[in-house]
Amino acid sequence: MIAKLIGAAAVVAAVLSAPAVQAQQFINVLTGGTSGVYYPLGVAIGKIYSDKIANVKTQVQATKASVENLVLLQQGRGELAFALGDSLKAAWEGDEEAGFKKKMDKLRTIGAIYPNYIQIVATADSGIKTLADLKGKSLSVGAPKSGTELNSRAILGAAGMSYKDIGKVEYLPFAESVDLMKNRQLNATLQSAGLGVASLKDLSTSADITVVSVPKEIVDKIGPPFVAVTIPANTYTGQDKDVPTAAVVNYLVTSSEVSDDLAYQMTKLVFESLGELANARVAGKEIKLETAAIGSPVPLHPGAIRYYKEKGLIK
Numbered sequence: 001m002i003a004k005l006i007g008a009a010a011v012v013a014a015v016l017s018a019p020a021v022q023a024q025q026f027i028n029v030l031t032g033g034t035s036g037v038y039y040p041l042g043v044a045i046g047k048i049y050s051d052k053i054a055n056v057k058t059q060v061q062a063t064k065a066s067v068e069n070l071v072l073l074q075q076g077r078g079e080l081a082f083a084l085g086d087s088l089k090a091a092w093e094g095d096e097e098a099g100f101k102k103k104m105d106k107l108r109t110i111g112a113i114y115p116n117y118i119q120i121v122a123t124a125d126s127g128i129k130t131l132a133d134l135k136g137k138s139l140s141v142g143a144p145k146s147g148t149e150l151n152s153r154a155i156l157g158a159a160g161m162s163y164k165d166i167g168k169v170e171y172l173p174f175a176e177s178v179d180l181m182k183n184r185q186l187n188a189t190l191q192s193a194g195l196g197v198a199s200l201k202d203l204s205t206s207a208d209i210t211v212v213s214v215p216k217e218i219v220d221k222i223g224p225p226f227v228a229v230t231i232p233a234n235t236y237t238g239q240d241k242d243v244p245t246a247a248v249v250n251y252l253v254t255s256s257e258v259s260d261d262l263a264y265q266m267t268k269l270v271f272e273s274l275g276e277l278a279n280a281r282v283a284g285k286e287i288k289l290e291t292a293a294i295g296s297p298v299p300l301h302p303g304a305i306r307y308y309k310e311k312g313l314i315k
Helices: 002-017 038-052 066-074 085-093 147-158 174-182 198-206 216-222 260-271 274-280 282-286 302-310
Strands: 025-030 056-061 080-084 107-123 138-140 168-170 188-193 209-212 226-231 243-255
Touching: 025 038, 025 066, 025 260, 038 056, 038 080, 038 260, 038 274, 038 282, 066 080, 066 085, 066 107, 066 147, 066 243, 080 085, 080 107, 080 147, 085 107, 085 147, 085 243, 107 147, 107 198, 107 226, 107 260, 107 282, 107 302, 138 174, 147 188, 147 216, 147 243, 174 188, 174 198, 188 198, 216 226, 216 243, 243 260, 260 274, 260 302, 274 282
Parallel strands: 025 056, 025 080, 138 168, 138 188
Antiparallel strands: 080 243, 107 188, 107 209, 107 243, 226 243
16 A cells, blocks of 8 residues: 555656646637738748747638738737738727727737738720729729728729729629629729739739829828839739839737737747748748838737847847
């Protein structure tokens, strides 16, 4: 009996003295439609996290993008999300018209990534060459109250137009818009995405297109966070000239409920894996560490701040 008690005590002592097993952590990456840029970049980030963070399981979720992503973060249904800067600002302020019924106070920024280019593309046979030519024509503006749709309202408003001036407004994801254009059931689509977005590449190889310019004076009317940029010639098949347009910076966003250590690892691995992200999508090449900590309308997560201090970006 004494021997059995000694043996049992030894087992208990061994268990108590063994290193604690780290509980598995879960990272749900909130992206956008599968034909956009958020989704493939999200898949790449999810793989990086699952490969390089111990005891982490990742999931990549296709969503309606910015607005839905930020609402899901606030509800605790995600750990990392892609979002446009103007949507992020609206969420932090609780802009109900933009789709936020209250202030999204749990949002914290991981870092600024690449700019979303406002890309307005029309079929060549629609005759649309300028913003004014959209009057009376059919236009897809993105899913209702998505980041793209908010961008659509801003661009049309600065050009002195509204949805009432458009012949028919469609609220469709990128791929569905392109399918309608291929079938000559839609004249144009406005897509807020990184350069070389798959949907527009597909369209440009299937039909003759016109990339419609957004002049700098229109962009200046809107003001920050919109900036004037250029879509380089040959970004899409048949686009043989540079096209001026607007851009809005994208952010990777997390929640205040995510631990400092996990947020630190999430931030570090994104900005130390830029080669892998560049391989995932052209837009990944535009992600720069030196601008990551700049300009967010939402506070940086303490874990992200720790990384940026290590890199000398924050004092």
